[in-house]
Every structure is written in structure tokens, then in C-alpha cells.
Amino acid sequence: MLKRPFSACPLCDAALDGCTLHKVADISKHPLYSADLPAQLTWLRCGTCAHVFTQDYWTPAGEAILFAKTLPHQTPGSQPCEPLRGTWAPTVTRVAGILCATRPRAAVFGAAGDARPRWIDVGFGNGALVTTADEFGFDALGIDVRPTAVERLAAAGYPAVCSDFNDFDAETPVAVLSFCDALEHMHDPRQTLRKAHKLLAADGLLYVSLPNSETATWRQWEAAGTNPYWAELEHYHNFSRTRLIRLLAQHGFEVVDYSVSSRYYSCLEICARKSGFA
Numbered sequence: 133m134l135k136r137p138f139s140a141c142p143l144c145d146a147a148l149d150g151c152t153l154h155k156v157a158d159i160s161k162h163p164l165y166s167a168d169l170p171a172q173l174t175w176l177r178c179g180t181c182a183h184v185f186t187q188d189y190w191t192p193a194g195e196a197i198l199f200a201k202t203l204p205h206q207t208p209g210s211q212p213c214e215p216l217r218g219t220w221a222p223t224v225t226r227v228a229g230i231l232c233a234t235r236p237r238a239a240v241f242g243a244a245g246d247a248r249p250r251w252i253d254v255g256f257g258n259g260a261l262v263t264t265a266d267e268f269g270f271d272a273l274g275i276d277v278r279p280t281a282v283e284r285l286a287a288a289g290y291p292a293v294c295s296d297f298n299d300f301d302a303e304t305p306v307a308v309l310s311f312c313d314a315l316e317h318m319h320d321p322r323q324t325l326r327k328a329h330k331l332l333a334a335d336g337l338l339y340v341s342l343p344n345s346e347t348a349t350w351r352q353w354e355a356a357g358t359n360p361y362w363a364e365l366e367h368y369h370n371f372s373r374t375r376l377i378r379l380l381a382q383h384g385f386e387v388v389d390y391s392v393s394s395r396y397y398s399c400l401e402i403c404a405r406k407s408g409f410a
């Protein structure tokens with residue numbers, strides 16, 4: 133069995149009989165598609181919380197086929213480092229600046245050795261966020277489920293672990309956890325956020341970027357019937373900004389910064405702090 137159906141809405145547990153068919157997409161043209169996989173992706177809309185999600189998700193057998201391929205630009209070492217460094221520097225600068233609201237700047241930008249704050253990037257892709265965070269002085273680590281990506285990042289001299297995030301444990305509290313275009317790949321985002329909350333330090337930051345269905349771009353795509361995100365065969369969710377912020381609040385995170393991604397169309401960037409820090 134390559135796919136397993138959701139038994140309820142993955143964000144609010146509403147019964148599926150209260151969900152409506154939202155979209156059916158052809159995924160056979162996706163560059164990661166294999167003829168061994170089903171050619172269509174069915175999307176549902178929850179009648180209770182309005183979240184939009186796929187009817188089913190990949191089993192380990194399905195993931196084995198899917199993860200056998202990797203998009204070239206999402207592999208460490210596949211692109212020149214300097215442009216990627218410039219792409220990620222503003223993000224690291226912004227997140228580090230927010231962390232300085234609770235820590236001395238010298239403990240963020242000037243820390244050395246074992247005092248460096250830990251930054252873990254989940255689903256690191258080409259590894260550029262890990263390498264840039266390392267340059268800024270973070271103790272940066274990448275986690276990914278694709279062995280080739282992990283091997284290449286490690287070969288370049290950066291810590292990398294091949295693991296599902298929910299199976300990973302950190303030895304020390306984490307200052308920053310980043311999910312860059314990764315949370316929409318998690319079939320159970322609530323489990324992921326509970327784990328993130330557990331791993332983060334008391335003042336820890338969660339950085340999330342993903343497609344946002346509440347943009348002018350999204351509306352334009354829908355009007356023209358050209359929205360590319362319906363055919364993303366690794367995605368299980370299409371979040372709205374409103375639903376994502378509510379989900380974060382439900383799991384102990386307070387949004388402290390919002391931005392628009394320059395890397396992908398119609399994507400948001402949110403930085404949220406673990407709630408309760410005084």
C-alpha cells in the first residue's frame with residue numbers, strides 16, 4: 133500500500149463526512165513523479181476549521197519510491213554557494229535579531245565553542261540555511277529524510293542527521309528550529325509542533341516558511357486555473373496564514389515576526405516564540 137487515508141481532519145479531528153472535495157490535481161507531470169505512484173492528488177476542505185489537506189498520505193512504501201529522487205536544486209553542492217549565502221543571510225539576520233530580544237547580542241552573534249546557540253533546520257534541502265547559520269555563529273545542524281542530501285552536507289563539513297524529525301532528540305535545548313517549506317510535508321503537523329515545543333529552549337524560536345493561500349498571487353492563480361501547489365505530490369497541506377497562526381497558538385507559540393518569502397511564490401515566513409517566556 134503506497135498511501136493511507138486520513139481518518140479525520142489532521143488539524144482539528146473533525147469527521148471526514150463534514151469535509152468537502154476541494155480539488156483533484158494531476159501529479160503525473162511533477163519531476164519527482166514515478167509511474168509506480170498514483171497519478172492524481174485529491175484535496176479536501178474541512179467544514180469545521182476550513183483547513184485544506186490531501187485525502188491521504190504516503191506510507192513508508194510510497195515514501196521509498198518518492199524519496200528515491202531529489203530535485204537538483206534541493207541537493208547540497210548542486211549550486212554555487214555565494215548566491216545561496218546571499219539568499220539566506222537576511223533570514224538568519226532577522227531571526228538572530230529576534231533572539232537578541234531575550235539574549236545578549238554577544239551570546240548570539242559573538243558566541244564561540246560550546247556557547248554557540250543551537251539552530252536545527254528540518255528538511256534542509258540544499259543545506260544553504262545550515263551553512264549560513266553556521267557562518268553567523270550558530271551551532272547549526274541539518275535534519276533530512278533523504279540519505280543523499282545528508283551525506284553531501286556532511287561531506288561538506290556540516291553536521292547532518294538522516295531522520296524523521298519526530299524520531300529526533302536533541303541533547304541540549306534548541307535556540308532556533310526552522311521548517312523551511314517543510315511543515316506542509318508533515319502528515320501530522322500537530323505532532324511536529326508538539327515535538328518542536330519540547331525541544332526548544334524557554335526563549336526558543338520557531339521559524340516556518342510555506343505556501344500561503346491568503347495572497348493576491350494565490351487568488352490570481354485560482355482565477356486562471358494555474359495554481360502549481362495543487363500538484364505538489366509531497367505536500368499534504370495548503371495552509372492559510374490565518375489557520376497557521378491559530379495552529380501555532382494552540383501548540384504554545386506566539387507569532388512575533390511576519391515576512392514574505394523571496395524564494396518561492398505566494399509563500400509566507402513566520403517567526404514564533406515559545407509562549408510563556410518572561
